[in-house]
Amino acid sequence: MLELQTLSPKLISALTPAATEGLEALFNDLNSLPFVKILQDSTSLVSEAERMLESVSWAEHLVTVGIGGSDLGGRAIQMALDHGRSDMEVIFFGESTDPAALDDLLSRIDLESTVFNFVSKSGGTVETMAQYFYLTQLLRDHTDDWKKHVVVTTDPTEGLLRKEVNEHNLQNLVIPTDLGGRFSVLSQVGIFSAAAMGVDVRELMFGAQRVQQETTDLRLKSVAAEIALWQYNLYEKGIEAAVMWTYGHRLTEFGRWWRQLWAESLGKQNLGILPIAARGPADQHSQLQYYTQGRLQTGFTFLTLEESPSQHIIEKVSIPEFDYLRGEDFAHILKVEADATAQSLVEAGKHVQKLTLSHLDAEGLGELFMTYELGVVILGKLFEINPFDQPGVEDSKRKIKESLSA
Numbered sequence: 001m002l003e004l005q006t007l008s009p010k011l012i013s014a015l016t017p018a019a020t021e022g023l024e025a026l027f028n029d030l031n032s033l034p035f036v037k038i039l040q041d042s043t044s045l046v047s048e049a050e051r052m053l054e055s056v057s058w059a060e061h062l063v064t065v066g067i068g069g070s071d072l073g074g075r076a077i078q079m080a081l082d083h084g085r086s087d088m089e090v091i092f093f094g095e096s097t098d099p100a101a102l103d104d105l106l107s108r109i110d111l112e113s114t115v116f117n118f119v120s121k122s123g124g125t126v127e128t129m130a131q132y133f134y135l136t137q138l139l140r141d142h143t144d145d146w147k148k149h150v151v152v153t154t155d156p157t158e159g160l161l162r163k164e165v166n167e168h169n170l171q172n173l174v175i176p177t178d179l180g181g182r183f184s185v186l187s188q189v190g191i192f193s194a195a196a197m198g199v200d201v202r203e204l205m206f207g208a209q210r211v212q213q214e215t216t217d218l219r220l221k222s223v224a225a226e227i228a229l230w231q232y233n234l235y236e237k238g239i240e241a242a243v244m245w246t247y248g249h250r251l252t253e254f255g256r257w258w259r260q261l262w263a264e265s266l267g268k269q270n271l272g273i274l275p276i277a278a279r280g281p282a283d284q285h286s287q288l289q290y291y292t293q294g295r296l297q298t299g300f301t302f303l304t305l306e307e308s309p310s311q312h313i314i315e316k317v318s319i320p321e322f323d324y325l326r327g328e329d330f331a332h333i334l335k336v337e338a339d340a341t342a343q344s345l346v347e348a349g350k351h352v353q354k355l356t357l358s359h360l361d362a363e364g365l366g367e368l369f370m371t372y373e374l375g376v377v378i379l380g381k382l383f384e385i386n387p388f389d390q391p392g393v394e395d396s397k398r399k400i401k402e403s404l405s406a
Contacts, residue, residue, distance in 0.1 A: 002211075002367055003306075004223050006230065007342055007352040013236035015382065022381040027219045034176060034388075035183040035373050036212055042205040049192045049201065052151060052173060057088070059115040059149075062196045063105065065094040065135070066119035066189070067127045069181020070153075072257040073190040073369070077204075078197060079253040080365050085198035092193075094119075097127050102134075111142050111149070119153040119189055121175045123161030126400050132161075147171075153188050180388050182261050185369055200362040207366025215374050224371045227301075227353070228378035231273060234299040234351055235383075241298040242273050243291065247280035247338040248305045250360055255279070255303075258372055265376045265387040273379075281337045288341065292348040299351045302342050303368075304335070307359040 015023075030036055038045060056062070064074055075092050082090065093105050116135055120128045139146035153173040154161040165172045173188040184190070186208055194201050215222040220229065231242060242262065246255045255277035262275035276298070278287055291298060308331030317326045325333075342352050357364050380387030 001358045001364075002223050002371060003356045003358075004226055005354045005356070007354055008346050008350065010230075011233040011237055011351070013233045016384070018384055019382045022384065023220070023378065026378065026381050027216065030212060030216050030374075033374075033377065034179040035186065035370075038176060038179065038187050039205060039209050039212060042202070042209070045188070045191060046195070046201050046205065048173065049188060049195045052171065052192060053195050055171065056115045056151065058113075059088060060113040061089050061091060061109045062115050062117060062193065063091045063093050063109065064117045064119060064193045065128060065131050066092075067094050067125060068260060069184055070119040070121075070125070070128065070189055071095055072182075072253070072260055073185025074193045076185070076253040076257040076369075077190055077194045077199060077365065080250045080360055081194070081199045081362055082197040086196060088196050090193050090196050094128055094131055097130060102131075111139060115149050115151060117151040117153060117192065118161065119175075120161055121155050121159065121177075121179070121181060121184075123154055123159035123164070129160070132164075151192075153192065180390075182264055183373055183388075185257070186366070203362035204366040207363035207368075208370035209366075210363075211367050211370040211374065222374075223355075224374035225378055227355075227371070227375040228382065230351075230353055231299065231375075231379055232382040235273060239297045239299050239351065240273055241276060241296055243276045243278050243298055243300045244303060245278040245280055245283070245300055245338075245341070246303045247334055248303070248360065251303055251305070252279050254365075254368060257369075261372060261376050264390045264393060266379060266383065266385070268389070268391065269385055271383050271385060280341065281334065284337065284341055288344070291350065292344060300342070300345055300353070302338055302352065302354045304338050304354065304356050305358075305360055306356050308334075309360070 031040070064071070071092055071094055078090060078092065091105070091108065093101070118128060118132045123129065136146060136150060139149050143149060147168060147170055151171045151173065152161050152165050154165065154175060155177055156162070156174045158177065164170060173192055175184060175187055175189060179187055181189070186205060191201050194204065211224065215224050219225060244255045244258050246252055259275040259277045262273060266272040290296075291300070312330045314325050314328050317323050342354060345352050357368065377387050
């Protein structure tokens with residue numbers, strides 16, 4: 001379960017009539033949102049992923065090749081929940097076209113025992129398609145049946161990868177046509193890899209469904225709405241940056257997933273909130289000085305865990321000056337560091353919220369994903385912008401293609 005607490009004084013901004021009307025319409029029709037619609041058929045979604053997993057169960061490695069929304073959600077699931085319970089190693093690859101990254105990948109795997117899952121809804125992503133062409137050629141050259149080693153996750157009817165699927169009769173999974181990449185973690189984009197890790201994907205979906213129902217019932221009093229309203233109120237006061245400070249090693253990649261969600265959904269029409277992902281305690285020693293005394297005005301969300309998965313107690317201390325650590329558990333030290341850092345920011349006049357997850361399991365991670373997906377859509381309504389497009393990204397993709405085609 002999620003608990004939200006505002007540590008600094010609350011700011012209240014008046015909502016415009018258009019924003020109020022937009023929110024009312026949104027709450028009345030949450031089930032029409034593409035990333036909510038997929039939850040309504042979660043049983044068949046999970047079954048499809050499990051069938052595909054059974055067909056490639058011979059493999060020792062599953063390499064998921066994607067970038068951005070086709071990659072970050074899966075990485076967040078892996079870091080949070082992959083505890084080595086599966087015989088298949090899942091590797092995420094594709095966020096760089098640096099040949100050194102390709103060298104590293106090929107040194108880790110044996111092509112004969114590897115399946116590659118190429119993920120791109122449009123099939124027009126330069127990075128993913130470059131890797132698709134290169135890796136499938138390697139498979140043609142070094143395996144007896146290259147198609148056996150390939151799964152494609154893409155649009156059901158359109159796009160360049162769908163043409164490859166149809167031409168070569170490749171194994172494939174479907175991304176709904178109306179589902180944007182950064183909202184796709186609970187589709188086959190994230191579910192198939194999660195199932196391969198041994199994650200309880202049904203519980204992942206259940207956690208998301210529970211948040212959707214809570215938001216439908218509580219509306220502006222839901223956690224998703226309170227996060228959005230807090231960010232909007234700060235923005236109205238001139239605070240245009242947000243730091244997600246994750247206190248929990250396994251939450252680090254969730255911070256990167258959130259960063260894309262906030263940046264691509266809100267950064268348009270000369271509006272938006274600059275998202276910054278910070279890690280606790282590491283960034284206490286690399287960013288905190290600026291946050292307490294620097295120029296940029298920022299709102300902070302501390303994402304923490306109430307329960308630790310294990311206990312590690314310091315029994316002996318050999319230096320008297322550190323005797324206060326005797327008998328301390330590392331989980332308690334982490335909690336103290338999070339609380340102290342948050343309090344130091346409050347005392348420096350900064351705006352701070354604390355979001356606490358009772359424990360990090362599949363259900364809890366599903367809650368987090370859905371909370372922030374709904375939260376950013378609510379923010380889009382408050383800003384009166386479309387949170388689902390990304391024209392700035394599309395312009396960059398066009399320029400890359402033009403340069404490589406010249």
